[in-house]
Amino acid sequence: MQRQVALIKQSLFDQGYLDEQFMELEELQDDANPNFVEEVSALYFKDSARLINNIDQALERGSFDFNRLDSYMHQFKGSSTSIGASKVKAECTKFREYCRAGNAEGCLRTFHQLKKEHSTLRKKLEHYFQLARQAGPKETARRPK
Amino acid sequence: MTREELPNLAESKLTALVVDDNFVNQSIHQKLLARLGITNEVVCNGKEAVDAHCSGRNYDLILMDMDMPIMNGIQATKRLREMGIESKIAGVTTRANEGEKKEFMEAGLNDFQEKPLTISKLLSILHKFDFYVQT
Numbered sequence: 001m002q003r004q005v006a007l008i009k010q011s012l013f014d015q016g017y018l019d020e021q022f023m024e025l026e027e028l029q030d031d032a033n034p035n036f037v038e039e040v041s042a043l044y045f046k047d048s049a050r051l052i053n054n055i056d057q058a059l060e061r062g063s064f065d066f067n068r069l070d071s072y073m074h075q076f077k078g079s080s081t082s083i084g085a086s087k088v089k090a091e092c093t094k095f096r097e098y099c100r101a102g103n104a105e106g107c108l109r110t111f112h113q114l115k116k117e118h119s120t121l122r123k124k125l126e127h128y129f130q131l132a133r134q135a136g137p138k139e140t141a142r143r144p145k
Numbered sequence: 146m147t148r149e150e151l152p153n154l155a156e157s158k159l160t161a162l163v164v165d166d167n168f169v170n171q172s173i174h175q176k177l178l179a180r181l182g183i184t185n186e187v188v189c190n191g192k193e194a195v196d197a198h199c200s201g202r203n204y205d206l207i208l209m210d211m212d213m214p215i216m217n218g219i220q221a222t223k224r225l226r227e228m229g230i231e232s233k234i235a236g237v238t239t240r241a242n243e244g245e246k247k248e249f250m251e252a253g254l255n256d257f258q259e260k261p262l263t264i265s266k267l268l269s270i271l272h273k274f275d276f277y278v279q280t
Contacts, residue, residue, distance in 0.1 A: 021261050021263075024261070024263045024264065025173065027264065028173075028176050028177065028180055028264075030180070033176065036176060039172070040169060040172050040173060040176075043168050043169050043172055044169045047167070047168055047169055074212065074239070075167060077239065078167055078169075078170065078239050078260065079167055079169040079170070081239060081260060081261050082167075082169050082170050082173055082260065082261045083169060084261075
């Protein structure tokens with residue numbers, strides 16, 4: 001089962017959902033905090049859900065306050081970078097570029113994609129952590145160079 | 146550096162303050178410090194960092210985010226230096242263009258690292274401040 005867990009994690013990297021920062025977080029796990037990455041991920045999804053809600057509300061109002069939207073997205077990008085959420089981070093970057101260009105349609109389109117990537121990552125990580133817990137203490141898989 | 150090779154600086158009795166409004170970053174930065182044996186506390190913005198010092202607390206190291214509500218990292222760093230706080234302050238931010246970095250450094254930082262913070266970057270900060278000597 002540990003092999004299955006390792007393969008699932010590898011696929012998250014191979015498909016670009018996660019980057020090296022996730023591995024950095026796994027290196028921080030120890031006996032005192034064996035579920036540190038899962039806990040931080042839970043924090044991230046809770047915090048990012050709040051940001052998504054804020055941005056949704058701001059976009060629904062129809063008036064595009066690009067400075068405010070950019071500010072929300074700056075926070076979102078920061079959190080995503082910190083846990084290694086690579087695809088989500090990329091969409092955050094695109095959104096911010098559209099904000100700077102004052103491109104409302106681009107913002108809407110990118111935000112839709114961002115929510116998709118965020119939701120996909122959430123489901124994949126939930127599945128991964130669930131299996132990891134079932135498999136028991138795991139060794140950290142190494143990315144092939 | 147493998148997990149087993151990480152230095153344990155607990156004997157140094159270093160203390161640190163994490164100043165960041167983002168809960169994810171707070172958690173990660175605290176964990177990074179704890180892994181190296183550095184006792185630490187966290188506050189959510191620059192004003193809380195200043196208030197902590199006004200109440201008499203002091204730290205060897207401050208990890209200062211730049212963008213925070215109420216009082217940002219630049220304002221807080223300036224204020225702490227005006228108060229005579231000589232702690233080592235490392236700016237840690239995602240904003241990395243030269244102009245923003247220069248402004249942050251000129252506020253009174255001792256070092257600057259781009260987020261995300263990692264063990265390597267933290268060790269680099271500690272090494273620069275002579276808190277950690279690589280053997």
